Amino acid sequence: MNAGNNVLCDPYQASPSVDPRRPSDFIFMSTHQSIRASGIFDKITTPAVDGHLSGGVFQTSVNNTLQRAKQSGIEKPVIIGAIPFDVTQPSCLFVPRQYEYFERSAAAATDDAIHPRLQIKSQRSIPEEGRFKQGVKQAIANFQLSDIRKAVLSRVLELELTSQVDVERIFDLLVAQNPAGFNFRLPLNDGSELIGASPELLIRKAGEQLFSNPLAGSAKRQADPLDDRLASELLMCSGKDAHEHRLVIDEIQRALLPYCLELDVPVRPSLLSTPAMWHLSTFIQGQLASAETTALQLACSVHPTPAVCGYPTSLARKLINLVEPFERGLFTGMVGWCDDQGNGEWVVTIRCGTVKDSTISLFAGAGIVEESCPESEWRETQAKLQTMLRALDITQEAEA
16 A cells, blocks of 8 residues: 555545455545545544534544645645534544555456355344334424424444445445445444445545435335336326425535525436435535535535434434434444545445454334334335345344
């Protein structure tokens, strides 16, 4: 791997020969730009609570760290890592000593060897099905008594396996099964690794151009092609999902407009598919008023979106804290990278899990609005868990 002053560190140059499957501190893959990194020059744990402010404490910490990296000889340093759902919590970012960009096609190779199937020793959902559905009912009751219009409720599926997990193989399968997704792998301080295949682009910034692709409103993919087409058509016609999606788009548009000379927001959503889900999708693009605005600043300005928190944000967060019996941590946060020119890409940390030894924690959530049905929202979380369960070669979550 080459150091930061190598030609591979030009964000518009890529290495076609790098093997993205070899062990690494960090991997982020997208159809736009893929990056791998190792070694830690410095960590950034400053909470991103004021991350939208160019002169705030967080961005000052980021800029100072990049400046120190340059002074140490890293010519083009980058910031990589993750920011949690709760931006008052410590960030999980670092400047690597070495990094390189590579073509996503370099990850096309797959392992054809036969591996023993993972055996589940035990599993549990937090919250369990009954409590999750009760939480949905509680959220709906709050809508009728307050100004909250949407809240995203989530759960954790904890798996204890009979043997240690081969993280390399699981990540390979995630990449192979989700070729259009944003695949990421990040080691954490407790010895676990965060891996996932997010479908949702939070922010991409290149020069004066910005892009965002929020998703809200979902339906499970069906095995039969006719049933699958019907599921997508019903999603496009769903008033409940259209309402949920509109809340997200309006809030992201409001947050991004102050940074833009132009912002193109389609009036109607389109469909985006993953192997497991259909999503209502709106692709937003704009021209920034200043190229000095960074991808990380833009991402902080929209995080957390109503797609993972709710609306209004502050009220939805209070409801989540009341209903959810666990700390989300990095789940529904953001993960990605930003270079010293402010270019970069950040995605929503969903369709993911943490792996440590023989323990796996998988995460999924569902957007709750007044028209929501507790049973349907539970099944939506089951469907979203399939992205990670398939990579683990586990066909479905056991019934409670």
